[in-house]
Amino acid sequence: MASFKRFGSGVVSALTLLAVGVQPVQAQNTGTATDKAAQKAADKAAKKAPKIKTDMPEDLLPPTARTAQSVAQPVAKPTSQPSARPTTAATGVPAPTATPSPVPVQAPTISSPVVQEVVITEPVMPWTLSDAQALLNTIGYIGKEGLIPADYQPGALKAAIAKGEGDALDSLASRVFAWLIEDLRDGRTPMPARVQWFAVDPDQDAMPTQQIMAQALSDHDVPGVVAKLAPTNPDYAALKTELNATPMANKERRALIQANMDRWRWLARDLGTVYLMTNVPEFQLRLVVKNKILRTYKTVVGKPGRTATPQLAETVSAVVFNPTWTVPQSIVKGEGLGAKVLGNPKWAANNGYKGYKNADGTITVVQQPGPNNALGLMKIDMPNPHAIYLHDTPAKSYFNSDVRAFSHGCIRTERAVELGMTMAILGAQMPSTEAAELSRAGEYKKVQMTRTFPVYLTYFTFARSIDGTLQSFGDIYGRDTPVLASFKAARQLKTTQRASDEAIIQLDNPL
CATH class of the missing domain: 2.40.440.10 (L,D-transpeptidase catalytic domain-like)
Known part of the structure; x- marks a missing residue:
């Protein structure tokens, strides 16, 4: 049985003691004075070392830690590797084989990505009257997801249904259903209104519009497929519940909830x-x-x-x-740190800096590890x-x-x-x-x-x-304003742009 040692009001198991590099305290200690001194030093180090709590799921821990933790909780069955990409089990659409993302190329200090925006062309598929009517009914309730029914032309769709099946219905129903898929999967807010948003959403790759539409029409289950496009995170569900509990008269609060529900759609449907x-x-x-x-x-x-x-x-x-920490040139040159480090080696050593002059005349300064390092003790x-x-x-x-x-x-x-x-x-x-x-x-x-x-x-x-x-x-950066404004404006057609086209500013300065 693993022994326990109390730190304050918490109980730390053998896993925690192992995590801080200290063996569990035995019931009896009959060692020499040297052993006791070593134990006392170890106890002192344990108090200073970070503590790792023991509520981590068993299947996520390395084998050596699982044995210790299993004293406190049962072993869980292994799970698959986590992934930031969404699964398509909810929609039944086969997902492409996942491949590791390449490491991004280091960018210059400031750069502006070249973005060639191309308006997305939606697929056109044959629609039965019953499927089109199901789509019309779904549009009528889409406000519960924080979207705007009028965006999906319910009046025009109703008129097309009244005229019967044919090319006109196929074209209109396909277009508005594709818009609905895009907005639920990727978000309604146009990219220019997503200030400094560089989190590329993988959902349209894993759940292509054409495959989703084909499945909905094959299964004759438009509302069922639509219901499975929303983010799976419980925080999104909490916002949805709050939106539908907020009176229509409280427009400001509803608009804020609506905007933040859309922000969840900008991310992967399943975060991992x-x-x-x-x-x-x-x-x-x-x-x-x-x-x-x-x-x-x-x-x-x-x-x-x-x-x-x-x-x-x-x-x-x-x-x-x-x-x-390699100090950026804005500090090395701009604030004169480089000259100070090279000109006063004793001061540099006392402050943990090492510097040297490059062949091109520039100075590189690197702050060495230590408690005063600008990055602290971990990165x-x-x-x-x-x-x-x-x-x-x-x-x-x-x-x-x-x-x-x-x-x-x-x-x-x-x-x-x-x-x-x-x-x-x-x-x-x-x-x-x-x-x-x-x-x-x-x-x-x-x-x-x-x-x-x-x-x-x-x-x-x-x-x-x-x-x-x-x-x-x-709203510390004022990023709500463009999102809220976009919901008051007409829906914009989606383009191939996947992230903000603003300049990339690389500071690498933790100060």
């Missing part, structure tokens, strides 16, 4: 089994496993303006313990052209503020070492003892993930908070 998500205006990061929030961490996000945090959907590729790599990542910070006082928008775009994370250890255990199948040792070693160590996890940097101004209650959050 295990993922990290931060809601920027909430200043919180979640570790979610099987739709359950297992950990939450306060965050510090980008300051409004040029340093605002963009919205991304990326993948954890590695955890870096005790990272180095989570999630390759993207924006140079955005999650990291620790030595400036812990910022987590005490209610509004935490102080960074240059990256996400500073509370209890970051604990998060990094958890990712190493889950994503690299690393024994908890090894993860704890790496976190305390004081030396740079990059742990590559063997099992990757999605990371979503989102922007919801009305959503479920980390305690599960629906509430509004401050």
Whole structure:
């Protein structure tokens, strides 16, 4: 039977003790004075080391950790690998074979993607009168999903049904059904109104409009297929319930809920089994496993303006313990740090900086690992052209503020070492003892993930908070205005654009 040791009011099992590199305390200790001193030192280290809680699902832990945790909870059956891509089991449409996403090419400091927008051409298929009538009825109730029935031309469709089957009905019904599929699957908001939205939604690849329409007409089940296109996340369902409970007279509240329901549609329909998500205006990061929030961490996000945090959907590729920081030229040259480091080696050493002059005359400055490093003691790599990542910070006082928008775009994370250890255990199948040792070693160590996890940097101004209650959050970047305006305007035709065409600003500055 594993023994337990109390830390404060919580009970930490053998897994936690292993995670912090300390063996469970035995009932009796008859060792020498040296043994007792070593045990005392280990106990002291345990109090300082991050703690890994024991509520992680058994099937997600490495084998060495499962044995310890199984004392506290039964072994769960293994599950499949998590994926950010949606499954198509709900619609019955075969999905393309998933392939790993390539690592994005590092972008220059500022670049403007070249986007050639092409209006999407919807497929045309034969419609029976009964299927067309089912579509008309579905359109009549689509307001419950936060969409606008008038967008799908119910009057014209009713008239076409009255004229009977034929080319006119096929063309109109196919077009409005395709619009409905696009809006439920990808969101109604046009891309130009999605400010700094770079989270490419994979749903249209996994669930092509043509296949969805073909299945609906083959099964003669338009409403059934439509019902299965909405996001699977329970937070979307909570917003839907709230929308339908909000009186029509409360237009402002309904519009805000409607806009945030659409933001869920901008993401993958199924976010995966295990993922990290931060809601920027909430200043919180979640570790979610099987739709359950297992950990939450306060965050510090980008300051409004040029340093605002963009919205991304990326993948954890590695955890870096005790990272180095290559200082950007805006500080090395612009603020004179490079000259100071080279001109005052003693000051540089005391502050953890190493610098050298390149062949072209520029100066490179790298801050070495340590508690004063700008990245703190942990960094989570999630390759993207924006140079955005999650990291620790030595400036812990910022987590005490209610509004935490102080960074240059990256996400500073509370209890970051604990998060990094958890990712190493889950994503690299690393024994908890090894993860704890790496976190305390004081030396740079990059742990590559063997099992990757999605990371979503989102922007919801009305959503479920980390305690599960629906509430509004401050629109710190002013991104609600264009979304709300788009819902007041006529629906725009979809194009091939998949993300914002705004300039990519790469700051790589955690200060």
